Amino acid sequence: MNPRDYLLESFSVAVKAANPAHIVPQHLPNPPAGRTLVVGAGKAATAMAQAVENAWPTDGQLDGLVVTRYGHTLPTHKIRVIEAGHPIPDENSIQSSQEILAMVKALNPDDLLLCLFSGGGSSLLSLPIEDISLQDLREVTNQLLRCGANIQEINTVRKHLSVIQGGRLAAVCKAPVLALIISDVTGDAATHIASGPCAPDPSTFSDALTVLERYDLNVPPAVKHVLLTGKAGAVNETPKPGSAIFTRVENRIIANAHQSLVAVAEYFRGIGVTPLIMGDTVSGESREIAKSYAAFAKEIHHHPQWLRAPVALLSGGETTVTIKGNGRGGRNAEFLLSLLIELAGTEAIYALACDTDGLDGSENNAGALITPDSLHRAEKLGLNATAYLANNDAYTFFQLLDDLVITGPTFTNVNDYRAILIL
Incomplete structure (x- = not known):
């Protein structure tokens, strides 16, 4: 092979090492006494869901919903797939997030929430808090992506505008939670992958405001108002490390x-x-x-x-x-x-x-x-x-x-x- 071919082959090796079909099955738990609900978001979400289906015991109850980027769907039988906007959220992002939130809230303590998260999930699993419109969220996301902010800074803002990210999905779940995560961020911190729907969030409303100030962003007034209100303590913070919520939650990095x-x-x-x-x-x-x-x-x-x-x-x-x-x-x-x-x-x-x-x-x-x-x-x-x-x-x-x-x-x-x- 010539040097170009060696480089291309090396890239193929890098991708294969993170193939969900090989990685996901070795991390699957035993089925619970109740049902298993699978939810997920990211560019790898359908490959991860497909791997779960292929490896899950035939007598185990399994259903769910994952959201992925347009053009990233693979065949699944029990787990539904919705395609949505990335890197800018769209109406499908909102719809899928609303469905996932409702499904998670309906779980019982003897059930299991199995989450599948990978890069891209922050945009795909977008459900803005009250007073933030989809257009507001799209505008602030676009500005953050263009200003040179790193992914940790971007996700600090997104988590504080979300009903579902920054640990809030885990907070509404009565069942045990296992989140299997393919990391696309430096440092592999679960809080920054798909903006950490099931991970404790050490950042604050004040941190989110600092990001906007650092890059001199002119965000929609509703966004600034929510962050300022949160900083003043009038909006609940995201669940923090040490919260009792996370005693029944495991975030596991399975590829990086x-x-x-x-x-x-x-x-x-x-x-x-x-x-x-x-x-x-x-x-x-x-x-x-x-x-x-x-x-x-x-x-x-x-x-x-x-x-x-x-x-x-x-x-x-x-x-x-x-x-x-x-x-x-x-x-x-x-x-x-x-x-x-x-x-x-x-x-x-x-x-x-x-x-x-x-x-x-x-x-x-x-x-x-x-x-x-x-x-x-x-x-x-x-x-x-x-x-x-x-x-x-x-x-x-x-x-x-x-x-x-x-x-x-x-x-x-x-x-x-x-x-x-x-x-």
Whole structure:
């Protein structure tokens, strides 16, 4: 295989390591005395639901509802599926959340609530508190996604505008709760995955207001009013760590970026390439992170006395993009475009950056890849890489180079995967 093929195969290994069909069954509990209700939200929700159905005892009572992004449905028989808006919530997000809340409230102590959460659940499982309209929620979500805030900051705001997130789903349930979670956030904190419907929330209304102030956001008046009212104590806070609510609740991380990176490291080791895992919690501005990675890659290439090629630099996590242009692109494509500029045609360095859910931001690609001649090929086409980066238009740049990676939905999500191959 050529280096491009090795990189593409490594991405496939990363995705397979987080496949719900293999992971979910080993974490399933025994059926309870009563019924088992399955609810869930996220891009992996239907794959997780399908895995539950396939592994559940035939004599066990099982039904439920999961909500996933449009185009992410897989066949299920007992667990219904609703598709809804992502990354901006829509009417289906509201409808599915209302149904799930009502179903959970109806459970008895001898039943079991089995929750299936993965990345994307914050938008899909949206039910704003009184006085917040869907349009208000859509507007504040859009501003948060564009301002460069990280996912923890975004979800701190969303949890305090929600009836169902920030532990509030667990709070209305009389039955024991087991939440199986595929993590798409750095640090794997359950409170930030799908905005933690069943997890204690350490953040406050005051923290949510601080996020809005930090990024100077002009949110709808109703949003600001609710947060200020909550800060003043006139609206109930989200359930906090130590609350008695969580004595019957378990939030269990069943897949994360680290597991995928370990699997990829074994893949590269098997083909004679030295893997170096540089972290599964990488965050910060995509274009700035890329500069540091480019410097490290060039150091290995030019000064091999400490670490001799072939080497694969592997990392996961979630970078961010502060949108200032009007182009198309996601954080992985932006990372690669910045990396390409910094490498400046350095020989023998190849790279891939993709989101393990198959969607880089709101585009249809998982990410892209670069080769040592990418910059030269771009110049021959009259493409100014720096101008495309300034316009946040990395998608168009790599589309014109025919270097986008397009996989379609992978039905899992352990966040970004980056590999820099130095030969």
